Amino acid sequence: MEIDRYEAKEAAITKATNELARLEYTADNSIHSASNLTTAKLQYDAAKTAVDAARAKGATVSDFGSNYSNLEAQGKEINRYEEVKKAAIKDATTKLGALTFLTNNSIDDATKLEKAETQYNAADTAVKAAIAKGATEADFANLANLAAQKNEINRYKAESEVTAAVKVFHEAHAKALALTVENVGIENEAEVKAALEAYGKLSQEAQAKLSNEKKRLDELEKKIEELRATENKAQVNAGKIITTLENINWENADKDVLDQCSTEVKDAEFFIDKIKDVVVKKELQKRLDIIKKKIDEGYAKID
Incomplete structure (x- = not known):
C-alpha cells in the first residue's frame, strides 16, 4: 500500500516535471500573438494541473526542480498579455466610438471624406491589432460602425467619380452639347458622333446623370441623318x-x-x-x- 502511494507520487512528480519543462513562454514579452497566448494557456493549465496533482500526493516544491519557477513566470506572462489584449480592445472600442460618418450622405465634401478615412483607418487598424492579440468580434460593441463608415466612404467616392466623369464629359463635348436641332448641320456630324461614343463608354451611374444630354444628342443625330x-x-x-x-x-x-x-x-x-x-x-x-x-x-x- 505504502509502495503504491510512493510510486504514484513519483509518477505524478515525473509528469509534473515534464509538463513544467514544456513551458515555452516564461520570458517577459515572449507572448506576442493570439496563437502564442492559446498555446501558453494550454501549457500552463497542463503544468498547473500536473503540479497540483503531485502536491496532492505529497510532493513538495523542491521535488519539481529548477523548472518549478517557470509555472509562475508563464502565468505572469499570460496575465501580461491578457492585459495587453484588454488595452487593445479598449483602444479599438474608443476608436470605433469616434466614427462619426455612419449615415448615408453624411460625407458631402472632400474635407469630410479625408476626416472619415482618417477615423476609419485608425479604427480598422486598432480592431485588427486587438484581434491579433486574441480579441474576437464579440469584444467590440460598436464593430458595426466600421462597416457603416466604410460604406459611406465608398458611396461618396463613387458619387464623386460620377460627378467628375459628368464634368469631363460636359467639358470635352461642349460644342456638341451647345447645338440644337435648329442650328445643327451636317458639318457637326463628327462632334455629335464623338459625344455619343463617349457617352456609351461611361458608367451606368454617369449615364443616368446625363439622360437629358443623351436625349438631345439623339435628336441631333436624327436631324443630321435627315439633313444628310x-x-x-x-x-x-x-x-x-x-x-x-x-x-x-x-x-x-x-x-x-x-x-x-x-x-x-x-x-x-x-x-x-x-x-x-x-x-x-x-x-x-x-x-x-x-x-x-x-x-x-x-x-x-x-x-
Whole structure:
C-alpha cells in the first residue's frame, strides 16, 4: 500500500516535471500573438494541473526542480498579455466610438471624406491589432460602425467619380452639347458622333446623370441623318438635271428647247442651293454655269 502511494507520487512528480519543462513562454514579452497566448494557456493549465496533482500526493516544491519557477513566470506572462489584449480592445472600442460618418450622405465634401478615412483607418487598424492579440468580434460593441463608415466612404467616392466623369464629359463635348436641332448641320456630324461614343463608354451611374444630354444628342443625330438624306437627294437630283442638260444638242436647239432648258436650270439651282458640301456644290455649279452660257448663246443666235 505504502509502495503504491510512493510510486504514484513519483509518477505524478515525473509528469509534473515534464509538463513544467514544456513551458515555452516564461520570458517577459515572449507572448506576442493570439496563437502564442492559446498555446501558453494550454501549457500552463497542463503544468498547473500536473503540479497540483503531485502536491496532492505529497510532493513538495523542491521535488519539481529548477523548472518549478517557470509555472509562475508563464502565468505572469499570460496575465501580461491578457492585459495587453484588454488595452487593445479598449483602444479599438474608443476608436470605433469616434466614427462619426455612419449615415448615408453624411460625407458631402472632400474635407469630410479625408476626416472619415482618417477615423476609419485608425479604427480598422486598432480592431485588427486587438484581434491579433486574441480579441474576437464579440469584444467590440460598436464593430458595426466600421462597416457603416466604410460604406459611406465608398458611396461618396463613387458619387464623386460620377460627378467628375459628368464634368469631363460636359467639358470635352461642349460644342456638341451647345447645338440644337435648329442650328445643327451636317458639318457637326463628327462632334455629335464623338459625344455619343463617349457617352456609351461611361458608367451606368454617369449615364443616368446625363439622360437629358443623351436625349438631345439623339435628336441631333436624327436631324443630321435627315439633313444628310436631304443633301444626298439634292446632289442626286441636281446631278441628274445637269447631266441631261449636258447632253442637249445646242446647235439645233430652238426657242422651245432653250425655254425648257432654262426651266430645268432653275430646278437644278433649287437643288444646288440645298447642298451643304462645298466641294460638291462648287463642282455642280461649275457645270451648270457652262450650261447657262450655252443657253444664253442659243438665245443670242435666235435673236
